[in-house]
Amino acid sequence: MEFPLLNTLLLCSALAFCPSLVRSDVSGTDLPDFGDSSGSLISPTQELEFGEAFMRSVRAQATLVSDPDLTRYIRRLGDRLVANSDAPNYPFTFFIVQDPSVNAFAGPGGYIGIHTGLILAARNESELAGVMAHEIAHVTQRHLLRAYEAANQLSLPTAAATIAAILLGVATNSDAGIAAASAIQAGSIQYQLNFTRANEKEADRIGIQTLGRSGIDPFGMPSFFERLYQSTRLYGVANIPEFLSTHPVTTDRIAESMQRAEQQGRGKELDSLEFQLERARLAVLLADDASAVLQEYKALAAKSSAGPADHYGLALANWRNGASDSARSELLKLMKSDPDRILYRTTLAQVLQDSGQQKEALALYQDTLNLYPGDLVVGQYYAAALLQAGKAEQARDLAREMVRDEQARTPAVYQLWAKAASVSGPPWETNRASAELYYLNGDVPLAVDQLEQALRHSDVSRYDQERIQARLEEFRQILAERAKK
Numbered sequence: 001m002e003f004p005l006l007n008t009l010l011l012c013s014a015l016a017f018c019p020s021l022v023r024s025d026v027s028g029t030d031l032p033d034f035g036d037s038s039g040s041l042i043s044p045t046q047e048l049e050f051g052e053a054f055m056r057s058v059r060a061q062a063t064l065v066s067d068p069d070l071t072r073y074i075r076r077l078g079d080r081l082v083a084n085s086d087a088p089n090y091p092f093t094f095f096i097v098q099d100p101s102v103n104a105f106a107g108p109g110g111y112i113g114i115h116t117g118l119i120l121a122a123r124n125e126s127e128l129a130g131v132m133a134h135e136i137a138h139v140t141q142r143h144l145l146r147a148y149e150a151a152n153q154l155s156l157p158t159a160a161a162t163i164a165a166i167l168l169g170v171a172t173n174s175d176a177g178i179a180a181a182s183a184i185q186a187g188s189i190q191y192q193l194n195f196t197r198a199n200e201k202e203a204d205r206i207g208i209q210t211l212g213r214s215g216i217d218p219f220g221m222p223s224f225f226e227r228l229y230q231s232t233r234l235y236g237v238a239n240i241p242e243f244l245s246t247h248p249v250t251t252d253r254i255a256e257s258m259q260r261a262e263q264q265g266r267g268k269e270l271d272s273l274e275f276q277l278e279r280a281r282l283a284v285l286l287a288d289d290a291s292a293v294l295q296e297y298k299a300l301a302a303k304s305s306a307g308p309a310d311h312y313g314l315a316l317a318n319w320r321n322g323a324s325d326s327a328r329s330e331l332l333k334l335m336k337s338d339p340d341r342i343l344y345r346t347t348l349a350q351v352l353q354d355s356g357q358q359k360e361a362l363a364l365y366q367d368t369l370n371l372y373p374g375d376l377v378v379g380q381y382y383a384a385a386l387l388q389a390g391k392a393e394q395a396r397d398l399a400r401e402m403v404r405d406e407q408a409r410t411p412a413v414y415q416l417w418a419k420a421a422s423v424s425g426p427p428w429e430t431n432r433a434s435a436e437l438y439y440l441n442g443d444v445p446l447a448v449d450q451l452e453q454a455l456r457h458s459d460v461s462r463y464d465q466e467r468i469q470a471r472l473e474e475f476r477q478i479l480a481e482r483a484k485k
């Protein structure tokens with residue numbers, strides 16, 4: 001049985017640093033100006049490059065959740081909020097970090113990371129959306145400029161790696177791949193990454209507006225903050241949720257955001273079935289003890305108040321415990337009342353494939369792709385299933401088709417393409433796909449190596465040669481930039 005989520009090791013969650021709860025407000029009253037110390041601005045192109053380098057560092061340093069359904073959910077929620085933010089055209093990217101601490105962060109270039117611990121701690125969609133809207137506001141209000149200033153003192157890749165390490169909480173871990181940055185540099189950037197109290201209040205205020213405009217209950221933010229705050233009083237400062245250590249919450253701040261929420265008015269969406277389903281998915285797939293989580297969902301689904309998410313969780317837990325028949329019948333029941341839901345369909349197809357009903361599984365994927373043409377999540381599952389069924393040619397076609405869409409250019413899809421090409425394509429195509437995979441995972445030297453290998457093959461068409469050459473130049477430039485410092 002294959003769980004993309006579980007294939008990767010859990011990242012060590014020991015928090016390497018713990019900034020003090022209350023940050024001084026020295027530079028908080030004056031908003032950062034748009035220039036660095038030498039008076040030059042960070043250009044949109046630089047910002048974009050910085051963001052991409054940051055994301056590569058994140059991929060190299062953390063375990064990201066690659067589960068296509070969960071990834072899609074968090075992106076959709078993020079996009080909905082961005083569309084109603086102050087910068088609807090800014091290119092945000094949302095991703096999930098496999099880390100049990102309750103945390104979320106905004107990195108350069110609009111890369112917003114949400115920890116699995118935070119999704120599990122949120123009780124409804126508006127609580128999760130509240131934190132996301134808050135992080136979006138840090139970006140739209142340019143609160144990250146101080147980090148950019150700090151980055152100007154280092155080379156871009158070093159700054160990106162350092163900031164990633166700090167935000168992921170692995171700053172003092174010597175294995176984190178930030179050897180290039182001295183502890184002092186990391187320390188000074190750490191200081192500059194901490195938002196001021198004025199920043200925090202502004203992010204609350206703007207975030208609540210975004211929630212209201214998105215039609216999501218604005219009380220999600222203050223109620224979640226309050227719950228986190230209460231939990232620290234209950235469990236002590238040692239067990240403080242990570243989010244609070246970087247986002248100090250006070251009774252004053254909660255009261256203020258309550259007032260702001262009041263202004264937005266009630267009567268908006270508090271929750272969604274999708275959130276509850278995805279959260280159940282996360283809870284079951286991440287659970288250390290498969291049989292315990294099955295017992296838990298058996299109890300939940302037996303309650304009179306049980307909803308679809310409880311039954312979906314039960315189906316998944318059954319599947320994790322090898323009870324495919326029970327999983328299948330549970331999913332079929334869910335599909336009876338909600339036949340077009342992609343999550344039910346892809347989960348059922350996975351269960352079918354796992355229990356040897358390959359033909360039925362492939363047919364269900366194809367049917368779902370017909371229902372949702374070009375759907376990336378379905379495509380990804382389908383390509384993997386085709387590969388598993390020995391239909392590498394078809395998988396390769398599908399993967400190549402998918403990466404035409406920028407959204408599909410993820411490590412998972414390139415990995416599928418590389419695998420499929422290694423079975424059914426020319427060898428250079430495997431090199432080409434692997435190069436993108438290495439690049440996205442932050443290993444540029446290996447990416448270069450792959451493209452150099454690709455060019456050594458004699459059967460590469462002129463057109464492909466040119467494209468590979470151009471990409472190779474881009475990678476080499478990144479390496480040259482890195483070597484500067």
Ligand SMILES: [Zn+2]
Nearest residue numbers: 195200203247
């Ligand atoms: Zn904040």
